[in-house]
Amino acid sequence: MSSEVNSAKVSLGGLHAFCVKALEKCGVSESNADITAAALVTTDSWGVHTHGCGLLPKYVKRLRAGGIRADATPAVVAEEGAWALVDGGAGLGQVTSTFAMRLAVEKARSAGLCYVGVRNNCHFGAAGYYAWLASQENMVGIAMANDTPTVAAPGSRKAITGSNPIAYAVPAGDRDPILLDIAISTVSGGKVYKAHRMGNPIPDGWLVGPDGLPTTDPEGFPHNKALTPMAGYKGYGLALLIETLSAAITGAALTWQVKNWIFDDPSQPTHHGAAFLVFNVASFSPLEDFFHRVGALIDEIHQSPTADGQRIFLPGEMEWEKRRRAQSEGLTLPPDIAVGLKGLAEELKIDTQGLL
Amino acid sequence: MSSEVNSAKVSLGGLHAFCVKALEKCGVSESNADITAAALVTTDSWGVHTHGCGLLPKYVKRLRAGGIRADATPAVVAEEGAWALVDGGAGLGQVTSTFAMRLAVEKARSAGLCYVGVRNNCHFGAAGYYAWLASQENMVGIAMANDTPTVAAPGSRKAITGSNPIAYAVPAGDRDPILLDIAISTVSGGKVYKAHRMGNPIPDGWLVGPDGLPTTDPEGFPHNKALTPMAGYKGYGLALLIETLSAAITGAALTWQVKNWIFDDPSQPTHHGAAFLVFNVASFSPLEDFFHRVGALIDEIHQSPTADGQRIFLPGEMEWEKRRRAQSEGLTLPPDIAVGLKGLAEELKIDTQGLL
Numbered sequence: 001m002s003s004e005v006n007s008a009k010v011s012l013g014g015l016h017a018f019c020v021k022a023l024e025k026c027g028v029s030e031s032n033a034d035i036t037a038a039a040l041v042t043t044d045s046w047g048v049h050t051h052g053c054g055l056l057p058k059y060v061k062r063l064r065a066g067g068i069r070a071d072a073t074p075a076v077v078a079e080e081g082a083w084a085l086v087d088g089g090a091g092l093g094q095v096t097s098t099f100a101m102r103l104a105v106e107k108a109r110s111a112g113l114c115y116v117g118v119r120n121n122c123h124f125g126a127a128g129y130y131a132w133l134a135s136q137e138n139m140v141g142i143a144m145a146n147d148t149p150t151v152a153a154p155g156s157r158k159a160i161t162g163s164n165p166i167a168y169a170v171p172a173g174d175r176d177p178i179l180l181d182i183a184i185s186t187v188s189g190g191k192v193y194k195a196h197r198m199g200n201p202i203p204d205g206w207l208v209g210p211d212g213l214p215t216t217d218p219e220g221f222p223h224n225k226a227l228t229p230m231a232g233y234k235g236y237g238l239a240l241l242i243e244t245l246s247a248a249i250t251g252a253a254l255t256w257q258v259k260n261w262i263f264d265d266p267s268q269p270t271h272h273g274a275a276f277l278v279f280n281v282a283s284f285s286p287l288e289d290f291f292h293r294v295g296a297l298i299d300e301i302h303q304s305p306t307a308d309g310q311r312i313f314l315p316g317e318m319e320w321e322k323r324r325r326a327q328s329e330g331l332t333l334p335p336d337i338a339v340g341l342k343g344l345a346e347e348l349k350i351d352t353q354g355l356l
Numbered sequence: 357m358s359s360e361v362n363s364a365k366v367s368l369g370g371l372h373a374f375c376v377k378a379l380e381k382c383g384v385s386e387s388n389a390d391i392t393a394a395a396l397v398t399t400d401s402w403g404v405h406t407h408g409c410g411l412l413p414k415y416v417k418r419l420r421a422g423g424i425r426a427d428a429t430p431a432v433v434a435e436e437g438a439w440a441l442v443d444g445g446a447g448l449g450q451v452t453s454t455f456a457m458r459l460a461v462e463k464a465r466s467a468g469l470c471y472v473g474v475r476n477n478c479h480f481g482a483a484g485y486y487a488w489l490a491s492q493e494n495m496v497g498i499a500m501a502n503d504t505p506t507v508a509a510p511g512s513r514k515a516i517t518g519s520n521p522i523a524y525a526v527p528a529g530d531r532d533p534i535l536l537d538i539a540i541s542t543v544s545g546g547k548v549y550k551a552h553r554m555g556n557p558i559p560d561g562w563l564v565g566p567d568g569l570p571t572t573d574p575e576g577f578p579h580n581k582a583l584t585p586m587a588g589y590k591g592y593g594l595a596l597l598i599e600t601l602s603a604a605i606t607g608a609a610l611t612w613q614v615k616n617w618i619f620d621d622p623s624q625p626t627h628h629g630a631a632f633l634v635f636n637v638a639s640f641s642p643l644e645d646f647f648h649r650v651g652a653l654i655d656e657i658h659q660s661p662t663a664d665g666q667r668i669f670l671p672g673e674m675e676w677e678k679r680r681r682a683q684s685e686g687l688t689l690p691p692d693i694a695v696g697l698k699g700l701a702e703e704l705k706i707d708t709q710g711l712l
Contacts, residue, residue: 078640082438083468085640112439115469117640140600153657155666160657168597170604178600180593212663230587237536237671240653241524244496244534248526248649249640255656279471284434284441284605293604297596300611301509301516307568310511315593 008338009330014355016041018341019053021355025348026063027070028092036094043126044333045326046319048181050190051126054337057344058262059092059123065266067259068092068122074099082111085250086118090269093124097143097274101130104278105137112283117250118274121145123261127167128181128316134278135169135177138287142168145274146246148258151185152226153236157212159226161239161255163189164246169316171281173291175298179316184235184242185227192218192227247273364694365686370711372397374697375409377711381704382419383426384448392450399482400689401682402675404537406546407482410693413700414618415448415479421622423615424448424478430455438467441606442474446625449480453499453630457486460634461493468639473606474630477501479617483523484537484672490634491525491533494643498524501630502602504614507541508582509592513568515582517595517611519545520602525672527637529647531654535672540591540598541583548574548583603629 019037024030036059044052062068072091076084084103088096100116107114124130127143134141147162167181187206195202196218209215210224221227229235247254252273259270281290298314306312333341338356345352375393380386392415400408418424428447432440440459444452456472463470480486483499490497503518523537543562551558552574565571566580577583585591603610608629615626637646654670662668689697694712701708 080468080639083639111467112436113469113471115635140605142597153660153668155662155668157661157663160660160668168600170596170600178596180590180597182590182593186587208663212661212666230590231542233669233671234536234538234586237538240526240534240671241498241536243653244524244526244650245635248646248653249496249635249637251641251645254649254653279601279605281605283436283439284473285607289607290604293610294600297599297604297610304509304516305513305568306511307513307564310568312509312511312516313589315589315596 008356009332010356011330012041012045012326015044015053015331018345018350018352018355019056021350022056022060022344022348023063025350026060028063029071032092032095035098036092039094039098039125039129042129042132044331045323046126046128047322048126048319049334049337050188052337053333054340055123055125057340060344060348062122062261062266067266067268067270072096076103082107082113083115083117086116088118088121090120090122093122093272093274096121097124097130097276098133100274101133101141101143101276101278104276105134105139108139108278108280108283113277113279116276117245118276119247119250119252119271120269121252121272121274122270123147123272124274126181127165128169128179130276131167131169131181132177132179135171135179138171138281140168140170140279140281142166142277143274144242144246145272146243146252146254146258147272148260148270149255150189150222150227151229151236151239152208152212153229154233155212156226157208157210159222161229161236161243162258163227164239164242166238166242170294171291172294172298175295176320177316178294178298178314179319182230184230184239186230186235187227189222189227192221196221242275245275250275364712365688366712367686368397368401368682371400371409371687374701374706374708374711375412377706378412378416378700378704379419381706382416384419385427388448388451391454392448395450395454395481395485398485398488400687401679402484403678404482404675405690405693406544408693409689410696411479411481413696416700416704418478418617418622423622423624423626428452432459438463438469439471439473442472444474444477446476446478449478449628452477453480453486453632454489456630457489457497457499457632457634460632461490461495464495464634464636464639469633469635472632473601474632475603475606475608475627476625477608477628477630478626479503479628480630482537483521484525484535486632487523487525487537488533488535491527491535494527494637496524496526496635496637498522498633499630500598500602501628502599502608502610502614503628504616504626505611506545506578506583507585507592507595508564508568509585510589511568512582513564513566515578517585517592517599518614519583520595520598522594522598526650527647528650528654531651532672532676534650534654534670535675538586540586540595542586542591543583545578545583548577552577598631601631606631
């Protein structure tokens with residue numbers, strides 16, 4: 001079965017339909033299942049499989065245990081012209097975050113910009129997906145979130161902040177949007193897990209041990225080891241800005257009060273926070289002027305001389321190339337994810353014929 | 357004279373008065389000289405001498421040559437409730453940027469948040485100063501700017517973006533604000549200049565040579581060598597977000613169109629861009645609740661176990677400690693800066709008695 005799974009290509013449409021079915025089996029409405037599937041499948045199409053459909057089995061576990069409320073509806077708890085605060089009601093992070101970003105886009109049409117802060121969210125997958133929702137409306141979108149701590153501060157023995165992702169997307173007319181999606185850790189926890197699974201050491205500089213000193217042994221992460229922040233105090237500092245906008249302002253849980261959405265009691269909400277910020281380009285200058293300026297910047301970067309054998313990518317450029325390939329040729333899921341989805345299909349009694 | 361200069365302590369008030377006199381000698385109004393001096397001296401009081409009064413001789417050169425317009429007045433060229441665009445008229449960056457941040461603070465009082473984008477700015481010194489202006493009003497402040505390129509992208513042979521600073525400040529009630537001020541390069545250009553002056557090599561990873569490969573020789577920076585971006589593609593990507601908000605939206609010059617404020621024709625404007633973003637905490641929740649949450653976060657970080665002999669600093673904590681010392685004991689300027697200011701005093705015929 002493993003080799004069969006390995007070689008199987010799935011269509012983006014088939015994968016989407018499977019995600020919808022799986023979520024509906026857990027009591028999620030068709031429209032919310034569709035919203036969640038769109039976020040997950042888009043992320044897979046970018047080649048970012050750590051934040052795509054591979055998350056589904058873990059989400060299903062929390063949905064069935066009640067920690068993610070299948071029937072939650074995001075609620076605006078306060079708002080004015082250029083901002084809103086949203087309570088996610090412990091629903092799927094993708095549902096609440098898509099709602100929040102769409103709200104920010106609508107409000108920014110008249111206000112010029114908008115901030116929507118979210119509390120009572122769960123893991124929201126790839127921040128870049130929400131940023132992209134804004135750029136599709138010709139707006140600059142920024143998305144960020146906090147998470148349970150896995151990242152040390154300079155000098156600490158244990159994790160101080162989450163890997164607090166931040167993403168942005170800049171619309172560029174008939175070119176692909178500039179799209180960056182990063183965690184503030186040097187590398188993602190996923191890379192440490194993978195090294196551990198493969199029995200490999202990790203480079204110096206990724207992880208600190210329980211003594212606060214660098215270690216090359218991935219064993220024990222995240223329970224008694226912590227990721228290093230990217231660029232040392234700079235990444236740690238940016239994590240606290242993200243914590244402020246996602247949680248200190250919104251009323252979401254802060255740092256260690258955020259539950260671990262994988263390891264903690266699946267029947268309880270995680271109380272993640274998130275923040276969405278949108279700039280409506282057309283409010284500030286004619287859209288064509290902006291596209292001309294961004295287009296010239298993109299050309300300048302592409303035409304800049306490269307080191308031998310190198311290519312200079314715009315942020316997101318690799319992901320857009322992968323997405324076009326996935327749209328035309330289908331997607332080859334990593335074997336562990338394909339196996340996980342097959343197992344989920346069996347558990348939920350979903351006929352995957354023509355889907356996976 | 358050098359040893360006399362070395363040992364001299366200056367009071368913050370004396371240094372401020374000297375800066376005001378020097379700027380007035382160049383035709384800057386008393387109030388604008390005062391605004392500029394406040395930014396420069398505050399930055400020195402934080403121990404960030406690369407962005408304090410040591411900039412004054414270079415600013416004076418541009419002021420006297422006309423590239424910085426001594427009599428410029430920042431103008432609001434467009435605005436709505438939650439945003440404004442400001443044209444700095446090629447005036448002092450500190451004057452325009454202080455105007456822009458104060459405008460953002462005033463507009464955020466009613467709008468909840470505010471974005472002010474700036475074009476036709478010049479070098480604005482330390483981004484953190486403007487962020488702090490907002491935090492003094494119990495708002496979260498973010499300040500950023502673009503600059504002429506000095507930082508490579510992964511794979512490039514030459515600089516692609518400026519070191520594009522970003523700073524933020526979070527008010528914390530009766531505690532010091534959390535304050536971060538960073539460039540998106542691995543290290544500042546100042547550290548490379550210093551190594552060059554001292555005849556020292558630099559660590560691998562700071563600089564790429566004209567072949568796009570790492571080099572440990574600081575000779576030739578910035579003309580044919582470039583800084584590396586912090587955390588590789590992450591820093592490069594964040595630089596482009598800062599470029600977007602500071603320049604693509606505002607109409608400021610982009611990347612290589614920004615003139616080098618030190619090396620390029622001092623009679624011409626530099627056309628820097630900048631962006632200021634403010635969140636009025638009290639619009640979202642009672643201020644006391646916010647201070648309680650941020651205070652608990654600060655305590656949690658301070659109480660977290662440290663590696664042997666280490667201390668975990670909040671962003672800005674070292675700078676606030678230095679500032680309190682400078683306020684009570686005065687400031688010892690680095691010798692090269694003290695010499696530069698003495699030279700400036702002679703050039704401008706300023707009596708430094710009781711000042712420097």
